[in-house]
Amino acid sequence: MSGILTHAPALVIALPLLAAFLVPIIGRFNRSKGLGWFVSIILGLSLLMTLLMANHILSNGPLIYVFGGSEPGLTLPSGYTVPIRIIFQIDGMGIFMGIITAVVSFLGAVYSISFMEQHSGLEKYYTLLLLLTTAMYGMEFTGDIFNFFVFLEIASIASVALIAFRSNLSGEPAEAGFKYMVVSSIAALMVLFAVGLFYGQYDVLNMATIASVMQFTQLDKIALILLVTVLAMKAGSVPMHMWTPDAYSEAPAPITMILVAASQASLYALFRVTFSLYNITLNTVVIGWIIIILGVLSMFIGVTMAIIQKDIKRLMAYHAISQTGYMLLGVGVGLAVLANPVALESFGIKAMEGGIFHIMNHAMYKGLLFLTAGALFYRTGTRDLNKMGGLAHNMSYTTVFFIIGAAAIAGIPPFNGFASKLIIYESVYQFNPLLSIIAMLVSILTLASFVKVFHSAFLGPKLEQYQKVEEVPKSMVVAMATLACIIVFFGLFPDVIVDNLVHPAVMALINQVNYTSAILGGM
Amino acid sequence: MSIGLLETGSGYWQAIIWVIITVIIGIGVLWLRNKGKEEYKKNTNQTKPFLSGNPELTKEDSHVGASHIYWGFTEALKHYYQPLVNIHTGNINDYSGWVVLVMAIIFIIVGVS
Numbered sequence: 103m104s105g106i107l108t109h110a111p112a113l114v115i116a117l118p119l120l121a122a123f124l125v126p127i128i129g130r131f132n133r134s135k136g137l138g139w140f141v142s143i144i145l146g147l148s149l150l151m152t153l154l155m156a157n158h159i160l161s162n163g164p165l166i167y168v169f170g171g172s173e174p175g176l177t178l179p180s181g182y183t184v185p186i187r188i189i190f191q192i193d194g195m196g197i198f199m200g201i202i203t204a205v206v207s208f209l210g211a212v213y214s215i216s217f218m219e220q221h222s223g224l225e226k227y228y229t230l231l232l233l234l235t236t237a238m239y240g241m242e243f244t245g246d247i248f249n250f251f252v253f254l255e256i257a258s259i260a261s262v263a264l265i266a267f268r269s270n271l272s273g274e275p276a277e278a279g280f281k282y283m284v285v286s287s288i289a290a291l292m293v294l295f296a297v298g299l300f301y302g303q304y305d306v307l308n309m310a311t312i313a314s315v316m317q318f319t320q321l322d323k324i325a326l327i328l329l330v331t332v333l334a335m336k337a338g339s340v341p342m343h344m345w346t347p348d349a350y351s352e353a354p355a356p357i358t359m360i361l362v363a364a365s366q367a368s369l370y371a372l373f374r375v376t377f378s379l380y381n382i383t384l385n386t387v388v389i390g391w392i393i394i395i396l397g398v399l400s401m402f403i404g405v406t407m408a409i410i411q412k413d414i415k416r417l418m419a420y421h422a423i424s425q426t427g428y429m430l431l432g433v434g435v436g437l438a439v440l441a442n443p444v445a446l447e448s449f450g451i452k453a454m455e456g457g458i459f460h461i462m463n464h465a466m467y468k469g470l471l472f473l474t475a476g477a478l479f480y481r482t483g484t485r486d487l488n489k490m491g492g493l494a495h496n497m498s499y500t501t502v503f504f505i506i507g508a509a510a511i512a513g514i515p516p517f518n519g520f521a522s523k524l525i526i527y528e529s530v531y532q533f534n535p536l537l538s539i540i541a542m543l544v545s546i547l548t549l550a551s552f553v554k555v556f557h558s559a560f561l562g563p564k565l566e567q568y569q570k571v572e573e574v575p576k577s578m579v580v581a582m583a584t585l586a587c588i589i590v591f592f593g594l595f596p597d598v599i600v601d602n603l604v605h606p607a608v609m610a611l612i613n614q615v616n617y618t619s620a621i622l623g624g625m
Numbered sequence: 626m627s628i629g630l631l632e633t634g635s636g637y638w639q640a641i642i643w644v645i646i647t648v649i650i651g652i653g654v655l656w657l658r659n660k661g662k663e664e665y666k667k668n669t670n671q672t673k674p675f676l677s678g679n680p681e682l683t684k685e686d687s688h689v690g691a692s693h694i695y696w697g698f699t700e701a702l703k704h705y706y707q708p709l710v711n712i713h714t715g716n717i718n719d720y721s722g723w724v725v726l727v728m729a730i731i732f733i734i735v736g737v738s
Contacts, residue, residue, distance in 0.1 A: 164670040249705055281717050326734055331728040341723045344713060388738040392731055403709065410699055410706065412691050452634035487691030516640035521631055554694045562688035594640045598632045 111167035111212020112188040122232035129225025138215030145208040152204040164193040191245030194606030197290035199242040206363040207235040210356035216575035258286035278352035289332035296325035310621035318383040328508035336368035340399040350419035359469035381614040390438025397430030432457020449532040456525030463518040469586040474504040487558040494560035512549035518592035
């Protein structure tokens with residue numbers, strides 16, 4: 103068991119990566135559900151390994167893995183003053199994101215078994231899904247900034263292909279894929295440029311080492327601006343959000359759910375850069391307020407644009423933008439008071455806990471909502487809310503799951519969205535009451551928007567064209583039910599998650615000394 | 626009850642107590658509802674709406690579609706919505722332009738701070 107745990111950081115990446123290359127071979131013999139089951143089992147094993155790592159990290163501290171080293175934990179072999187190998191550094195924040203990736207990708211695969219059954223080219227679909235999962239794990243676990251760039255690229259390429267996967271239906275998925283390719287290329291170029299600036303100055307690529315020698319020169323400022331801008335764009339922040347409704351609406355529903363988690367991996371990178379790489383060397387008030395303003399814009403413009411949508415997935419995509427605003431707001435407040443120990447202790451840590459907790463909650467309820475939208479599309483063949491109605495008569499499970507997801511995103515107790523939003527409202531109010539009031543207003547508009555979806559799609563008499571509509575197949579119901587159970591559990595027992603997962607994640611972000619000393623020791 | 630007790634920074638939240646109170650209130654509402662008039666008869670004229678003497682629409686015709694919901698809200702805020710919708714051009718050149726613009730603004734802010 104300890105041997106598996108020692109190599110778990112490598113195995114959790116290797117398992118889906120190797121399976122991705124096995125899938126085309128298996129696909130030659132079994133093109134139907136067998137492929138989906140195989141991928142689900144692989145991602146289930148990755149999930150188990152992630153939970154195993156989480157248990158270890160939360161009890162014993164960060165997990166370090168040196169690739170190609172004589173010992174996985176030996177970061178500085180004798181004679182070396184800086185680490186030269188690629189190192190995975192998984193702390194409370196990294197494993198928090200890893201759990202989200204593991205859960206979402208596993209349930210996405212389970213849902214795909216039936217949802218994608220009628221499609222051709224499934225071996226390509228599952229290969230890309232596994233590559234995307236691998237890349238997300240890599241972005242969250244790596245401690246090497248160039249390695250982060252590589253995983254960001256793998257995630258982007260896999261995402262582009264998956265968004266455009268259903269181009270046989272119409273030209274729109276290809277167009278959405280192209281747009282995502284362009285914005286991802288811009289992001290990747292800027293990240294690479296920032297990596298070059300770090301390497302040119304400090305001769306190292308390990309993030310903990312860069313953090314330990316950070317001088318905050320003009321070049322470091324440029325690198326910071328490039329990273330903050332493009333990572334905020336990849337997270338879907340307003341006004342750089344416009345790719346999001348295109349990509350989220352055209353991708354197959356389970357992929358949209360995984361894309362939400364992939365965007366959150368970029369959000370994680372934004373927080374990792376500002377807290378672990380720069381920390382108090384930067385002007386935390388200015389960068390904190392920039393993140394807060396991006397958050398408030400995302401919250402408000404996202405929700406108001408959602409209200410006027412008629413395409414159910416575009417509507418939900420705008421809500422994803424809006425919810426990202428809450429995360430930016432909570433963590434932005436934490437960053438703005440990072441250099442002020444009294445304010446940080448008084449409300450900054452709580453604001454960050456609210457923002458970080460909201461990442462996980464959002465992945466669960468937005469994942470569920472996109473899956474319910476997928477279920478409606480699976481049975482009706484349309485995403486147009488004007489063409490739907492009365493579906494609650496025939497799709498009772500989907501209706502219940504939608505109600506749970508919608509109540510959670512609107513922040514209605516006792517669901518998980520309420521718990522994280524309440525922490526954000528109360529802590530942000532102490533920083534600036536207006537920001538908290540805007541956040542509450544956005545929640546009300548979110549509820550209004552989902553009332554519209556519920557009324558349009560589920561309520562009303564049975565429409566003639568949907569008289570024979572049935573509930574979706576079991577694998578889709580199981581994936582949605584699992585997410586619904588998680589939402590209810592997180593809502594009823596939020597303290598379990600906040601105390602055991604969220605608080606360690608926040609402290610891992612704030613405490614830069616622990617981040618650097620895990621690699622460099624007492625140097 | 627410490628299980629499920631969430632510290633929010635300014636106070637506490639206990640979802641389980643909220644559920645218990647909601648159930649109790651729900652039972653109370655149901656009890657009150659059952660105290661209603663006994664002469665009420667289902668499926669008679671008593672249950673039909675009175676629409677100023679106009680005939681009642683069929684259920685199929687009375688369903689309000691998504692485009693009509695919140696029409697008043699969007700109409701009242703059309704001066705907010707028109708420019709907002711206009712900037713969502715769907716053109717990838719504009720998407721890239723916004724990134725450059727935001728980057729330039731952050732450059733200026735960080736540069737002068």
